[in-house]
Amino acid sequence: MAEFESKGSSNFIRNIIEEDIRNGVFGGRVHLRFPPEPNGYLHIGHAKSICLNFGLAAEYGGLCNLRFDDTNPTKEELEYVESIKEDIKWLGFDWGDREYYASDYFDQLYQYAVQLIKAGKAYVCDLSAEQIKEYRGTLTRPGRESPYRNRSVEENLDLFERMRAGEFEDGSRVLRAKIDMASPNLNMRDPVMYRILHAEHHRTGDKWCIYPTYDFTHGQSDSIEGITHSICTLEFEDHRPLYDWFLDELKIHHPKQIEFARLNLSHMVLSKRKLLALVEGGYVSGWDDPRMPTLSGFRRRGYTPASIRNFCERIGVAKRESVVDIALLEHCVREDLNKHAPRVMAVLNPLRVVIDNYPEGKRETLEALNNPEDPGMGTRKVPFSRVLYIEQDDFMENPPKKFYRLAPGREVRLRYAYFIRCVDVVKDQNTGEVKELHCTYDPATRGGDAPDGRRVKATLHWVSAQHAIPAEVRLYDHLFTVPAPKEEDEGADFTAYLNPHSLITLKSCRVEPSLQGAAPGSRYQFERLGYFCVDAFDSSDGWLVFNRTVTLKDAWAKIKKGQGLNPA
RNA sequence: UGGGGUGUCGUCAAGUGGUAAGACACGGGCCUUUGGAGCCCGCAUUCGGAGGUUCGAAUCCUCCCACCCCAGCCA
Numbered sequence: 001m002a003e004f005e006s007k008g009s010s011n012f013i014r015n016i017i018e019e020d021i022r023n024g025v026f027g028g029r030v031h032l033r034f035p036p037e038p039n040g041y042l043h044i045g046h047a048k049s050i051c052l053n054f055g056l057a058a059e060y061g062g063l064c065n066l067r068f069d070d071t072n073p074t075k076e077e078l079e080y081v082e083s084i085k086e087d088i089k090w091l092g093f094d095w096g097d098r099e100y101y102a103s104d105y106f107d108q109l110y111q112y113a114v115q116l117i118k119a120g121k122a123y124v125c126d127l128s129a130e131q132i133k134e135y136r137g138t139l140t141r142p143g144r145e146s147p148y149r150n151r152s153v154e155e156n157l158d159l160f161e162r163m164r165a166g167e168f169e170d171g172s173r174v175l176r177a178k179i180d181m182a183s184p185n186l187n188m189r190d191p192v193m194y195r196i197l198h199a200e201h202h203r204t205g206d207k208w209c210i211y212p213t214y215d216f217t218h219g220q221s222d223s224i225e226g227i228t229h230s231i232c233t234l235e236f237e238d239h240r241p242l243y244d245w246f247l248d249e250l251k252i253h254h255p256k257q258i259e260f261a262r263l264n265l266s267h268m269v270l271s272k273r274k275l276l277a278l279v280e281g282g283y284v285s286g287w288d289d290p291r292m293p294t295l296s297g298f299r300r301r302g303y304t305p306a307s308i309r310n311f312c313e314r315i316g317v318a319k320r321e322s323v324v325d326i327a328l329l330e331h332c333v334r335e336d337l338n339k340h341a342p343r344v345m346a347v348l349n350p351l352r353v354v355i356d357n358y359p360e361g362k363r364e365t366l367e368a369l370n371n372p373e374d375p376g377m378g379t380r381k382v383p384f385s386r387v388l389y390i391e392q393d394d395f396m397e398n399p400p401k402k403f404y405r406l407a408p409g410r411e412v413r414l415r416y417a418y419f420i421r422c423v424d425v426v427k428d429q430n431t432g433e434v435k436e437l438h439c440t441y442d443p444a445t446r447g448g449d450a451p452d453g454r455r456v457k458a459t460l461h462w463v464s465a466q467h468a469i470p471a472e473v474r475l476y477d478h479l480f481t482v483p484a485p486k487e488e489d490e491g492a493d494f495t496a497y498l499n500p501h502s503l504i505t506l507k508s509c510r511v512e513p514s515l516q517g518a519a520p521g522s523r524y525q526f527e528r529l530g531y532f533c534v535d536a537f538d539s540s541d542g543w544l545v546f547n548r549t550v551t552l553k554d555a556w557a558k559i560k561k562g563q564g565l566n567p568a
Numbered sequence: 569u570g571g572g573g574u575g576u577c578g579u580c581a582a583g584u585g586g587u588a589a590g591a592c593a594c595g596g597g598c599c600u601u602u603g604g605a606g607c608c609c610g611c612a613u614u615c616g617g618a619g620g621u622u623c624g625a626a627u628c629c630u631c632c633c634a635c636c637c638c639a640g641c642c643a
Contacts (some may be wrong), residue, residue, distance in 0.1 A: 009581070009582055009589080009590065009591090010582065010583090011581085011582085015584095035643095036643095037642085037643055039642090039643080069643070071642095071643080072642065072643075074642095075642075075643090128641095129640085129641055132641075133639070133640085136639055137570095137639075138570085138639060139569095139570055139571075139638075139639060140569060140570045140571095141570085141639095142570090143639090170641090171641065173641095174641050176641095183571085184570045184571040184572090185570090185571055185572075185638080186570095186571080186638060186639050187638075189639085192640090192641050194641085195641035196641080197641080211641095213640090213641070213642085213643090214642070214643050215643090218643085234572095234573070234574090234636080234637065235636095235637055235638080235643090236643090237572060237573060237637075237638095238571075238572055238573090238637070238638050239638090240572095241572095259573085261574085261636095266579080272643095314580080314581090314590095314591060314592080315580060315581085315591095316580065316581050316582085316591095317581095318574095318580090318581070318582095319573070319574065320573095320574050320575065320581095320636095321573095321574070321635085321636060321637095322579080322580060322581090323579075323580085324579070324580055324592090325578090325579045325580070325592065325593070327579085327592060327593060328579080328580070328591075328592045328593085330592095331591090331592060331593090332592095334604090334605095338604080338605060339605095343602080343604095345602095369601095372600095372601090372602080372604090372605075373605065373606090402603090404603080405603085413601060414601095415601060415602070416601070417601095447601085448601045449601075456601090457603090458603075459600095459601050459602065459603090460602095461602075483579090525602085525604085527602050527604080528602045528603080528604065529602090529604095530604095552602075552603095552604050552605090553603090553604065553605090554603075554604085555603040555604090556603050557603090558603090559603080
C-alpha cells in the first residue's frame with residue numbers, strides 16, 4: 001500500500017507525524033488544533049498555521065479542533081472570536097462541532113492546580129510582581145527561592161481557595177509551580193500558574209476572579225482534547241519542558257509539541273503590535289484595509305482563499321526563520337485568478353479618441369471572450385462607437401525604442417474591434433498635454449483580424465465613451481518600500497518605510513457596460529492591467545468601486561525601468 | 569559571559585553517508601487579438617567556516633563564527 005499521498009514537498013512535521021503513525025504512537029491517531037487567542041484579527045501568518053493544522057489533519061485522516069485560548073479576559077473579546085471564525089471558514093476550513101475554549105476547562109484546570117498543591121508541587125506566593133521578577137534572577141544568575149515556597153499543603157489549599165473566593169486583591173498573590181529556581185531555563189523558575197484578575201470574561205462572566213496563565217492552560221487543554229501533535233511557533237520551544245513537567249506531574253495524556261518558524265513576508269509587517277500601530281496611527285483605514293496582511297484585508301483586496309492556501313503550501317514549513325518574498329503570494333493569486341476571473345475592459349486614465357471615419361451616431365456590438373484560458377466561460381457583447389477612451393499610457397507622441405503602442409501615424413489593434421491609425425493629436429495650447437487623438441479605422445479589420453494579413457505590434461483595451469460606466473479604482477501597492485521594515489536604531493521607526501504610493505485612488509475611470517450591477521466582491525481581470533474586485537463596502541449600484549488585487553506581469557514596465565524611464 | 573534554536577541559489581525549500589529536488593525571482597528564446605497567459609532554455613562543482621572520520625560527507629565527529637528566542641501575574 002502506498003505510504004501517504006504526499007501533497008507538496010515533505011517537511012519535518014509531516015515526517016514526524018508519518019513516523020508516529022508508522023510506529024503506532026497515539027494509536028495511529030492524528031488530532032491537531034488551531035489555538036488562536038481572541039484578541040485580534042487573523043493575518044496571513046495565522047493562515048500558515050491554519051493551513052498546516054487543518055491541512056495535515058485532512059491529509060492523514062485526522063481531526064483538527066478550533067480552540068480559543070481565552071485565558072486573559074482583559075484582552076479578549078467576542079468580536080474577535082467572531083471574526084476569527086469567519087476568516088477560518090472563508091479560508092475554507094471546517095472544525096465541525098469541535099469549537100472549544102480554554103475557558104471551558106477552567107474547572108478542570110482548577111482541579112489540576114489543587115492536585116499539584118496536594119502533591120507539594122505548587123504553592124501560593126505573596127511576593128509582588130516586582131519581587132517575583134527580582135527573585136527570578138537573570139539569564140546568567142540563578143534565582144532565589146520565594147520565602148513562601150515552603151508553605152504547608154493545607155495553607156496553600158486554603159489560600160488558593162480564598163484566592164478563588166475573591167478575598168484578595170488583583171496582584172496580591174499568585175499560585176506558582178514549585179520547580180527549580182536555579183534552572184537555566186527561566187520558564188522553570190517557579191512559573192506562575194494562576195493570577196488574581198477581577199475581570200469579566202467574555203464567556204465565563206464573573207464566575208472567576210482567578211485565571212490560569214497560558215503556560216498552565218495550553219498544554220493541559222491540548223491534553224484534555226486528546227491532541228496528538230501540538231504544533232506551535234518557535235518561541236514556545238523554551239516552554240516545552242514546562243508543559244512536559246505539568247503533564248507528567250498531572251499524569252495525563254501527553255501530546256507531542258512541535259515548533260515551526262512563523263511566517264514573515266517581505267514588504268510587510270506581521271507582528272500584532274505593528275499591525276495595531278498601523279491601524280491606530282491611521283496609516284491604513286482599518287484591520288480590513290486592502291493593504292493589510294490580515295485575512296479580512298486580503299479578502300477585501302480580492303485575494304481568493306485558494307490562492308492563500310496554495311501559498312501556504314508552497315512556502316513550506318521549517319524551523320529556520322525566513323522572509324518569504326511577497327512576489328510568491330502575488331504569483332499565487334495571479335495563477336488562480338488567471339484561470340477563473342472573467343476578463344473585461346476598463347480604462348483607468350482615459351484619453352479620448354475620435355475615429356474620424358466612423359459614422360457619427362453609429363453603434364456596433366462586438367463579441368469578446370470572457371476568458372481566453374477557458375472558452376467555457378463564454379462571450380459577451382461590447383459596444384463600439386465613434387468616440388472611445390483608451391489608456392493615456394497607451395499613447396506616446398515621441399515613443400522611445402521598444403514602445404510599440406499607439407503613436408502618431410502608427411496603427412494598433414483595438415481588442416476585439418478594429419485596427420486604428422493615429423492621424424492627429426490635439427494638445428492643450430498652454431500645457432502641451434495631449435487632450436484627444438484622432439484616428440481612422442479600417443472597416444475590414446472588424447473583430448481584430450486584417451484580411452490582408454498585416455500585423456500590428458500592439459493590442460489596446462478601450463471603452464466606448466458614451467456607453468462606458470464611470471467608476472472609481474483603487475490601485476494598491478506594497479505597504480512598505482523595503483523588504484524588511486525594521487525598527488531603526490535612532491529616530492525613525494518602521495513607519496518611515498511606509499510606501500507613500502501604496503494607495504492611489506482614481507475617480508475618473510471608465511469601465512465597459514457589462515460591469516453594470518457587478519456584485520460586491522466579484523473579481524475581474526481588467527485586460528492588460530491586472531485583477532480587480534468590486535469593493536464590498538464602498539461600492540454601490542450607482543457608483544462602482546474597484547480594488548486592484550494585483551497587477552498583471554508587465555513586460556513594458558520592466559523595459560521602462562531598464563531604460564530609466566518613469567515607471568508611473 | 570546561562571539555556572533553547574537555526575545556518576543549503578537573490579528569496580523560500582527538499583535532502584537523514586553514495587556524489588545538490590522543486591518553487592518564486594532573474595536572464596534568454598518561442599508563441600500570442602491581453603508587452604497577459606502558456607511553452608522552452610539558463611540559473612549552487614557546492615551546502616556558515618576550519619579541521620577530521622570515510623572509497624565516498626550538505627548529511628558523522630571536533631572546534632569556531634553568525635543570527636533568532638527566553639528575565640509578562642501576555643500569548
